[in-house]
Amino acid sequence: MTTKLKGNAVVGQSGGPTGVINQSLVGVIEEVCEQECIQDLLGAVHGVRGIVKEDFVDLKKLSRHDREDIARTPSAALGSTxxxxxxxYCGRIFEAFRKRNVRYFFYIGGNDSANTAHIxxxxAQQAGYELKVFHVPKTIDNDLLITDHCPGYGTAATFVAHALIGDDLDNRSLGGIKIDIVMGRDxxxxxxxxxxxxxxxxxxxHLIYVPERPVTMEQFVDDVAAVYDKHHRCLAVVSEGIRDTTNSLWAKNILQHLEADDHGNVQLSGTGALADYLIMKLREKMPTARMRADTFGYLQRSFPGLISPTDAYEARYxxxxxxxxxxxxxxxxxxxxxRFGKGDRYRVDTFITTLASVAAGTKSLPAxxxxxxGNNIRPSFYDYVSPLVAPLPEVGYIEGRLTK
Amino acid sequence: MTTKLKGNAVVGQSGGPTGVINQSLVGVIEEVCEQECIQDLLGAVHGVRGIVKEDFVDLKKLSRHDREDIARTPSAALGSTxxxxxxxYCGRIFEAFRKRNVRYFFYIGGNDSANTAHIxxxxAQQAGYELKVFHVPKTIDNDLLITDHCPGYGTAATFVAHALIGDDLDNRSLGGIKIDIVMGRDxxxxxxxxxxxxxxxxxxxHLIYVPERPVTMEQFVDDVAAVYDKHHRCLAVVSEGIRDTTNSLWAKNILQHLEADDHGNVQLSGTGALADYLIMKLREKMPTARMRADTFGYLQRSFPGLISPTDAYEARYxxxxxxxxxxxxxxxxxxxxxRFGKGDRYRVDTFITTLASVAAGTKSLPAxxxxxxGNNIRPSFYDYVSPLVAPLPEVGYIEGRLTK
Incomplete structure (x- = not known):
């Protein structure tokens, strides 16, 4: 294979949106404009679906101004799938490439997208067709193998941190128990x-539960009750992927429970079911406590106006x-x-790994x-996550109660 | 009554928090420091509860720096109730005032707080005790009578607008039907x-439903289906206070329905029940469409880092x-x-109304x-709401698909 292969390129976006997936797209566009070996750059509308339907846009036509508008816009500007x-299906993608003399394929997504690129x-190799295929990482879940972290995560983490700062102030002000369900199935x-x-x-x-550490409902309820006894309030974060000690999703158990009660047609697999179920279980133990659960949902992945500058930079890079x-x-x-260095000295460089190694699976939060x-995160995680997020708001408190 | 009554003052915060309720608190502190007639300023911890428990803080002790930290912090810094x-209960409040020579009472809250202040x-009048009582408006619901709008609303509206800009991009990128449940019971x-x-x-x-305009489930489902047919996607906003044509809350009907099914102990009055129920109803008509519903919950009232400058200024004022x-x-x-003037010429001035007139009830969104x-908001609302919110993020789109 020649190293300066000449031809056209296709870029696509795949999977759940993030706040910075368009930064990666614009990074691809910018660099394509610098590299003479690539002629046309076609954007596939709705990812691989756009390739097989031959639904493309000409990305080299975008002005610099348009590019910057798109770069700072959350969610997949090309459409996702x-x-x-x-x-x-991959065979049909390959045929579409052959037809348009596509010699470069860039796919921005998670590990499924890496797998598509890999196939x-x-x-192409089997057919003796010269094609260069590259995967650009993207996921708010931060669960891709090999890479230190993933573009999209720092911005979603910024939203979650803001939400919890606000919710802690809220919980402080009115007391009671508050549960927040955060994305992350695995x-x-x-x-x-x-x-x-x-x-x-x-x-x-006060408590954080992650999918990597299964927990019984009894422990969860006891943990919340203990915090509530101590502080007269409790703020707990529960990953939507929380599992019981048989490694079965709580969310799935709830659904089965309700189906068993002849409520199969009441589809409680939506966003609120886990939250409502946890409140029900807590109320059995603490019937008079003020309680509420919120499920953050899609806000975590496409919220505009709170993009992490580091995440935006890295996604484009x-x-x-x-x-x-x-x-x-x-x-x-x-x-x-x-990554190299900590705190203010944090910086990243990139390297290349094989498509197969990223396609192979997902990464867990290290033990x-x-x-x-199994009910909280150690302080050491701060060093890992803090360089990735936007600066968080400082807040003020009133202290010093008068004696009677 | 003398106009320059000398004595101490109490200030308290009440009801659901907002992003700027502490601006109002700091406004009270600042002006008290300017007025010689008021000696001590006691902050009541958790509102009226702090008064009857004599749980106070000395607010004049706060440094200017602390004041500013508190002012920009969402949620009630004194604690709410x-x-x-x-x-x-009001009699006990009055007795606590008498004991500490409190001659000024400032209560920051909604119409219930105005009612407390009124009683x-x-x-005090009946007892011949000289006391000046003032209510400072606060509510994300914007439903107080007499005033043009309420401190707290502009910031909550800023969050909701951001959320919908992001969610529209998300919905554009993956298609399907998305329902967002927004606060506002009445x-x-x-x-x-x-x-x-x-x-x-x-x-x-594409659709917005408010409590002021009852709607049948049939109309809701038909409306969503019509938008989905046209755009291959639909983003709908539903107020949590949405009502059926008998003026009964949908959320309440759902709960009754489930209780009638012997699920009284499955407490579905939480945040997710309405969202899940709407998805279930939509799926009956459109079984294959991609659907999701999110309930924004408390994020709407205490989210830090997205405070409307106008709202912050007005709350302090x-x-x-x-x-x-x-x-x-x-x-x-x-x-x-x-308010005077529109757009860039928008400005406000204040006036005083009676406590009774604000305590009397709540305001509806004008017809x-x-x-x-009854399924959307007219463009004329833009002139009302836009001066109250923070600047919204501009977004970029990719357009111009290639022909095959």
Whole structure:
């Protein structure tokens, strides 16, 4: 294969949106404009679906001004897709590439997107068709293998930290028990970021539960009751992927429970079911306490106006570097980040790993960050997460009650 | 009554927190420091509860720096309460005032707080005890009578508008139906503020339902289906106070329905029940469409970092003006805002109304702002709401698909 392969390129976005997925897209566009080996850059509308439907936009036509508008806009500007192509589908992608002399393919997404890229890449090799295939990482879950962290995570973590700072003030002001359900079906990174809101000894969140550490309902209820006894209030963060000790999702158990009660047609698999179920269980033990549960939902992934500058920068850099690597001797791969230094000295550089290694699975929150009781995040996680988020608001408190 | 009554003052905060309720508190503190007639300023911890328990802080001790930290912090820094004092309770408040020579009472809250202030004021008059009583308005619901609008609303509306801008981008990117449940049990002002996210013809929210306009489930489902047919997606905002055509809360009907099914112990009165129920009803008509519903919950009232500057300014101004009026010939009242000018020329001034007139009830979203079909907000609402919110993020779109 020649290293300066000439032809057109396709870029697509896939999976759940993030606050900075368009930064990666614009990074790809910028770098393509610098590299002479790539002629046209086609944006696939709604990811792989746009490729097989030949639904494209000409991204080189965008003005610099438009690019910047798009870069700072959350959610996938090209449209996204939940399609997970099998080999036959990947074959159709490959055929569409062949038809338009596409020699470069950049796919921005999670590990399923890396897998799509991997299969397309293998098909091209088998057919002897010269194609360079690169995956650009994206996920608010931060659960991709190999890379230190993922573009999209820092911005979602910024939202969650803000939400918990506000909710702790709210809980302080009125007392009672508050449960917040945070995204992350398999990985606890996003729920763990709630620890950023805990800045003074009695600050919430007082408890954080992640999918990596199964917990019984009894322990959960006892934990909340103990905090409530101590502080007359309790703020707890529960990952939507929380599991019982048989490693079964609580959310799934609740659904089965309700179906068993002939409520199969009441579809409680929505956002509120886990929250409502937890409140019900807590109320059995503490019938008079003021309680409320919120499920943050999609707000965590597309909220505008609270983008982490570091995350935005890194997302764009990963997009640029995918094209840069593609224009050199690399023929395929996934862009990864490595970090150097802590705190103010934090910085990243990129490297390339194989598509297969990222496609192979997902990463869990390392056990070292979870406390022994399995109900909170250790302070050491702060060093990992704090460089990735936007500056958090400082708040003020009134102290010093008068004696009677 | 002398106009320059000398004595101590008590200030308290009541009801659900807002992003700027501490601005009003700091406004009271600032102006008290300017008025010689008031000696000590006692902050009541958790509102009226702190008064009857004699749980106070000395607010004059706060440094200017602390004051500013507190002012920009969401949620009630003194602690809040849901206590709605009856006459006996108000009698205990009055006794606590008498004991500490309290001659000024400032209460920051909604119409229940105005009512508390009103009863305490009447008791003082009956006892011949000189006391000046002032209510400072606060509510994210924006439903106080007499005043043009309420401190707290602009910041909550800023959050809702941001959320809908992000959620529209999310919905655009993946398609399908998305329902967002917004706070406002009796008044649709907050749900209506979602219209700020609708800036281009096909932008969501495509539908907005408010408590002031009852709607049948059939109409709701048909409305969503019609938008979905047209745009292949639909973003709808539903006020938690949405009512059926018998004027009964949908949320309440759902609970009754489930209780009738022997699920009384499954307490679905939480945040998710209405959202899940709407999805269930929509799925009956559109079984294959991608659907999701989120309930924004407490995020709407205490989220830090997205405070409306206008709201913050006005909240502080209302706090200051309460003390200013109290130091003059007025003996009691509620601070109201009047607006002059539109757009860039928007400004407010304050005036005083009676405590009784604010205590008497709540304000509804005027019918002139609701469209004929009862499923959206008219563009004219923009002039009302836009001066109250923070600047909203501009977003970028990719347009111009290639022909095949």
């Amino acid at each position: 939940r399609d997970k192509p099998d080999e036959e 397309v890449n293998m098909m 990985a606890g990174f996003l729920a763990a970021s709630a620890m950023l809101a805990h800045r003074r000894d009695d600050d919430g969140p 990963c997009g640029r570097m995918a094209v840069f690597y593609a224009s050199g001797p690399y023929t395929s791969g996934s862009v990864c980040m490595q 070292e960050f979870i406390n022994e009781a | 849901r206590d709605k004092p009856d006459e006996e 305490v004021n009447m008791m 008044a649709g002002f907050l749900a209506a503020s979602a219209m700020l996210a609708h800036r281009r013809d096909d932008d969501g929210p 209302c706090g200051r003006m309460a003390v200013f009026y109290a130091s003059g010939p007025y003996t009691s009242g509620s601070v109201c805002m009047q 002139e702002f609701i469209n004929e079909a």
